């Protein structure tokens with residue numbers, strides 16, 4: 001199954017931190033990816049929730065080309081009109097008053113954590129440094145981010161845990177009520193819908209309770225919408241599903257750039273009050289090229305048509321996948337998630353199932369709790385969704401045969 005025409009002879013000079021599928025692609029069009037050996041795959045990974053508009057979307061390609069011929073990069077020591085325009089749009093569409101742009105989800109998280117601590121320092125309470133996070137969460141790979149998510153596998157071998165990070169069980173509100181009362185608590189970080197953890201969604205009631213507990217305790221609520229934001233759940237941001245719930249700080253990335261690396265930390269003016277000149281910075285963050293693509297992606301995603309499409313296609317997937325769960329109780333244990341962040345908890349090994357799906361020319365992502373995730377482009381058509389389900393069913397049949405063999 002090795003990719004015959006792989007452009008590189010080996011991976012020997014690539015740091016071995018990924019377990020890669022034996023597959024490389026040379027072209028993409030919408031939800032379709034074409035491998036270097038000429039096969040067409042239906043892409044329900046979308047760069048793990050990043051290619052929100054699929055591949056080679058004409059509006060994004062045009063924005064990239066147009067800006068690419070004018071100006072790629074200037075330092076943030078100058079004003080950048082495209083950055084100001086995207087920040088205006090993000091603030092108009094959300095709770096936020098201000099935005100800091102970086103290049104990745106991890107950088108958005110880094111800024112979010114620093115903003116939370118700096119807020120309390122600005123309030124004369126620098127001892128408030130604790131960030132409360134949840135098991136099964138994923139916030140990125142910087143040292144701060146792995147400490148915030150607390151996943152032992154990502155921490156092992158990197159020396160002592162950083163002080164100021166507290167881990168609770170996902171959804172343990174009793175423990176949370178205690179933790180936020182601590183005089184050293186700075187904030188709570190949570191993904192409204194956990195991505196890597198296996199598409200686990202907090203309920204609307206839980207989001208309301210989370211907001212209430214943080215407000216009462218005077219600590220900041222940070223939403224990590226790197227994976228579940230930018231239309232993925234059928235609203236521009238997942239927190240909008242719960243009435244009256246907004247974070248103080250939010251990390252956004254992935255589909256914000258439609259495949260171009262962009263991260264953004266959004267905050268209220270109050271929460272960002274410690275982030276004054278010199279408190280933070282980035283060389284590349286928010287440069288004209290990235291912002292031109294971000295503006296184009298935002299314009300395409302933040303439309304009723306696109307968000308309605310997510311709801312329609314997600315409804316179809318949920319119904320069909322639950323049908324497969326009934327027909328393949330030996331393969332499918334659970335269907336969960338929100339919108340087009342879909343988790344299918346499997347009985348056979350999820351990695352082996354991903355290979356069986358690839359045999360059917362369907363790409364799905366892995367996830368915690370033995371899930372595979374379906375994270376297709378947000379503009380997937382119902383016909384494509386139908387095709388994805390047909391391929392998924394064939395993979396279920398293959399998994400059943402493999403289990404019987």
Ligand SMILES: Cc1ncc(COP(=O)(O)O)c(C=O)c1O
Nearest residue numbers: 104105106138139140195226227
């Ligand atoms: C919820 C969440 N937060 C943060 C990150 C880190 O983003 P990046 O890989 O762009 O640094 C990810 C990446 O998968 C994520 O899913």
